[in-house]
Amino acid sequence: MLSPDSGRDEMSDEVITLPGGVCRYWPIWLTTDEASELYQALLETVAWQQDEIRMFGRTLPLPRLQAWYGDAGASYRYSGIQLEPLPWLPILYALKVRVEQATGAEFNSVLLNLYRSGQDSNGWHADDEPELGEDPLVASLSLGATRRFQLRHKTDRSIPVRTLMLEAGSLLFMGTGMQQHWKHQVPKTQKSVSPRINLTFRKVVDLSQ
Numbered sequence: 001m002l003s004p005d006s007g008r009d010e011m012s013d014e015v016i017t018l019p020g021g022v023c024r025y026w027p028i029w030l031t032t033d034e035a036s037e038l039y040q041a042l043l044e045t046v047a048w049q050q051d052e053i054r055m056f057g058r059t060l061p062l063p064r065l066q067a068w069y070g071d072a073g074a075s076y077r078y079s080g081i082q083l084e085p086l087p088w089l090p091i092l093y094a095l096k097v098r099v100e101q102a103t104g105a106e107f108n109s110v111l112l113n114l115y116r117s118g119q120d121s122n123g124w125h126a127d128d129e130p131e132l133g134e135d136p137l138v139a140s141l142s143l144g145a146t147r148r149f150q151l152r153h154k155t156d157r158s159i160p161v162r163t164l165m166l167e168a169g170s171l172l173f174m175g176t177g178m179q180q181h182w183k184h185q186v187p188k189t190q191k192s193v194s195p196r197i198n199l200t201f202r203k204v205v206d207l208s209q
């Protein structure tokens, strides 16, 4: 039963402890109104691009649109694509600061994904590129349609796959160990779903220093 002063604790989070890694998950990090306003603003103002991936000597369009914003010099190679960050949009910079406050981590860039339909997806991978350093910490904010997000251990197949339904306004912090020991994906779905935007805040370590 709710005590009179307990209210609704929207900012509360759940710690998800996994073998070799830990996540924190805020199911309601933004209110429904905030999440839908942000979704609309990002849909309209972000410079969405259709990037390509080179695989087996062929060039294929990625099954989603992307955009990369961040501090000057926070450049990043992603699946063979060199991404130079666009300068922060004020709305994205403000979000970065809020995400840093919530997670206690530091970020200098954000990769945005736009999943236009259930046919758009993000296959099994870890965000473990060398430019992200030894133990990358990644914070993932979801907007728009709810999509299935799955985590699987990189080597131990006896550990069951974990599935989270990432709803609009949720924040998932993939903390220490997660990129070293786990992979994640957003699978395609046959269901008819509206578009989804996901933002992953990252810290590119300057390799030139």
Ligand SMILES: O=C(O)CCC(=O)C(=O)O
Residues within 6 Å of the ligand: 111, 113, 122, 127, 140, 149, 166, 184, 186, 198, 200
């Ligand atoms: O869309 C998501 O929830 C995950 C995105 C992701 O894993 C990535 O961009 O590296």
Ligand SMILES: [Fe+2]
Residues within 6 Å of the ligand: 125, 126, 127, 184, 200
């Ligand atoms: Fe990822």
